[in-house]
Amino acid sequence: MPRRTRPADVLLGGEHIAKTPSIASLLLDPEMLDFPIKDQIRTYESGQGYALRMAFENQLNGLPQIKGWLGKSRYAVLDQADARLLHRWFGADEGALGKALGQTTTGVGYETYTIAGHSLSRSYFINRSYPRVCIQCLSAYGFCACSWDLSLVVACSIHGTLLTDHCPHCQRQLSWHRPGPDACICGCNLSSHANHATEQPSDTPSALEIKFGEWASHAMYRPDTTGEKTCLARQALDGDGLMQFLRGMSLNGGLLFTHALACAAGYGDLETHDRRRPQRPLKKARRSLSSANQVARILSKDWQSIVITERPSVVIHLLADCMAAHMPETDRSLANSLLSTMFFQRRKIGWKSRFPQLSQLELFE
Ligand SMILES: [Zn+2]
Ligand SMILES: [Zn+2]
Incomplete structure (x- = not known):
């Protein structure tokens, strides 16, 4: 044998x-x-996706084996610190790979995560545990895109398809511990389903979901795009909905603003982990985007009419982070306008005293 x-x-x-x-x-x-087979990380490739791809190419036992050699548990996430050895083993430029992998920094009262060179204010902006893929992209390009790792990205703007988080053959949830980018643990090649017709209307992404995916990918790889100063009056003439506000925002600013609007609609908590209710991150992300879009439509019609009654403290904290000094002017301006409106409405119940950190911000400019 x-x-x-x-x-x-x-x-x-x-x-x-x-x-x-x-x-x-x-x-x-x-x-x-x-290892004999080496390759560079591609321009839009996920860091973990690169490691998975090279493990597959070299016939290794997926990411668990690589994590073992890196001294990590199978549940740990690869990060920037692993780039040196991954570079040595598989040949990717260490700087480019480290940038794609990103890292988590935690401390008392704060947590930041970097990915593709962007610093994000919430770790739950990144979907690290429930990978999703565009099967048509895997079929065409053979690698996992970094933008698929963003929690709110649910559609591929290249193919106009909904990302999938499960195997079309065995229906099991996709895992980073699958054998390869295009392979399920059941043995199925995901790309063999690339040309299958969509079976249910719910599998068709909305225009908003496709445009959001396009914005996120653009913002992720155009960090030098600071955008022009936001003019709310001009924006209101430019159509309605979430996307008009995201135009020109940084990746972190746009994610903070979108989550703030979703929370304002009573939805958008992607960080809750309730073991009694299995997580359905893709479904939750779609609801978050839809909810944020509903609030954005109200804002675009009459900015002053918005009344935030749902989870105001979470909304305020997200917007306050969007107004931090290091954020681009476009992000700060938009968050400042919405926060000012909220404080104007709520000043009688003393929000400002409940959020002393906001006294440092330039509200009501
Ligand atoms: Zn695609
Ligand atoms: Zn399968």
């Missing part, structure tokens, strides 16, 4: 080498590992 070839054997030329104790011990040293 033929023995399954291990990648380490491929590297070192066969089992006679692997039987030598001194060499075998070297195989356990991550610094000494090397």
Whole structure:
């Protein structure tokens, strides 16, 4: 019975080498590992997606094996600190890979996450546990896009399709622990379903979802786009809905603003983890976008008519972060306008005293 070839054997030329104790011990040293198939990370590729792709190309046992060699548990997320060894093993430019992977920084009262060179104010802006893919993109390009890792991105603007978070064959939730970017643990090639017709109307993305996916991808890879100063009056003439407000905003600012509007509509809490209710992140993201869009439509018709009654403290904190000094002028201006309206409406119940940090912000400019 033929023995399954291990990648380490491929590297070192066969089992006679692997039987030598001194060499075998070297195989356990991550610094000494090397693999025959190498490639650069692609321009729009997810960092974790790159590691998964290279694990598949080199016939490794997916990300769990790579995490083991990196000294991480199978539940940990690859991050910027892993770029050095991944670069050594698979050949990607270390800086580009580290940038794509990003990292989480936590401390007392704060948590930030960077991805693709962007600093995000909430870790739940990134979907790290429930990967979703555009099967047609996988079929055409063979890699996972970094923008798919954003929690609110639910559609592919290239193909106009809804991203999928499950295998079309076995229906199981996709996992980062699948064998390869295009492979399910059931053995199915996801791209073999690329040309199958959409079965249900609910699988068709809305125009908003496609445009949001396009905006997020654009904002992610055009960090130098600071946009022109927001003019609310001009925006109101420019159509209605969420997308008119996001135009010109930074990735972090747009995500903060969208989540703030979704929360204002009583929805959008992507960070809640209730074990009694299985998480359906894709469905929740679609509802968040739809909810944010409803509030945005009201704002575009009559800015002063908005009354935030749902979860005002969460809305205020999201908008306050959008107004932080390091944020671009476009982001700060929009958040400032909405916060000013909220405070004007609520000044009698003393919100300002409940959020002393806001006294430092330039409200009512
Ligand atoms: Zn696509
Ligand atoms: Zn499957």
